[in-house]
Amino acid sequence: MTTIRRERRQGPSVLRGSMVPESTHDQRLLDRRGPTDWLHMDPWRVLRIQSEFVEGFGALAELPPAVTVFGSSRTDPDSKEYELGVRLGRSLAEAGFAVITGGGPGVMEAANKGALESGGVSVGLGIELPHEQHMNEYVDLGVEFRYFFVRKTMFVKYSSGFVTLPGGFGTLDELFEALTLVQTRKVTSFPVILMGIEFWTPLIDWIRTSLVSSGKVSPEDVDLIRLTDDPDEAVEIIAGADRPQAGTARREEAARRHTVADAQ
Template identity: 70%
Template structure:
């Protein structure tokens, strides 16, 4: 049985509009009539399509990316500084361990890690973000993409990286760090080592986590072990490789146990 609409009602795709909600023109009319305001470009339904397009473009660009590690750190760090040189070194060593390097694509620590990887012959990736102030993509990228939306970009970092290395940075760096820790803590992502490099910079945060959060019971007793603190690039890379090796061995054992259980039930 079909229902009839009153003259004051109109179906618009899956929606039913009635009374004053009925627009004076149809969707086709508004699409084909180019004379008029462009406010629709900034309406939420159009934004949904734009967001969808960013996900599709990002997934398409990165789908065949080999195993990778994302490196985060401040865009304000200058070339020649100790932190910058540390970024260059970790970028090179990650490539030597068989990883592509993914950064935010900008200057500072991001540029350093991309440079280290690129100069060593590795695959260097930058995922930039549209900002109100100028921040161009650095010159050491094999693959680069600039996003409109932070949450789409952050999804790409997590989906296409197998670990995070976090060097000294500001609010953006802290945002990426704590999102990664939260995702690991809640088991939204697995086999995901997180390394903080720069003990002098990170130790006050580490002490606060242990001395305040843990002491107050706002985190679990094992939560401080979700990340590793070091100054040594070799130790950082070894921690990542060992973490992935242990995870792969555990997965093999789980599959073997599952196969054994199925055979026993057969």
């Protein structure tokens, strides 16, 4: 009988059995308890963090326009949500978008599967977790991260928008971080779409009745969220928002070329 040993990914490394540490890099970075040797270790952690940014930028820089899909890792492959994820991945790929997920099971696997089966680029950005989850088999390009904040930067930097299917705390974390970036104009031309109207409607109602009514957010902030159950509509929203941004980039490149020509 084969013994299944514990396994954990740490960046480019895979650790098994007794080599698996009891805590993750994120936990050790954020934990202020214990001996003061962290004072001497933190400067070295900066180099490791820097290397993760460099590796991520290098791996993802040549991606075509991409969309990040979030959702629960606990979604059953036989569920309607999984089917919706596959349809979404397929629609995005057919529209020429790469599909980026967290690389895990559930909704992430579904979106990667739809993209791969439609001939699109399927990307997974994994993360070191206490309870290991493997990169799903439908990922063409997988990148492993130790630190959540580095991984989150990659999701935003290389995406033309986020599509969020039903999920738990991790999904909500990514959703509200994206909304904060859009609300504060840290990112522009960046749609945030919720798929699963029945699941998300109570949250939208709470935002309106609690946050808006108490002045915590403005009424127009609710309009930052788009709600649909139609993958093709989601793709249309993202493609429509991405066109002005692409047009601006082309104009800037043309202006740069004219400047160089005039200088010569």
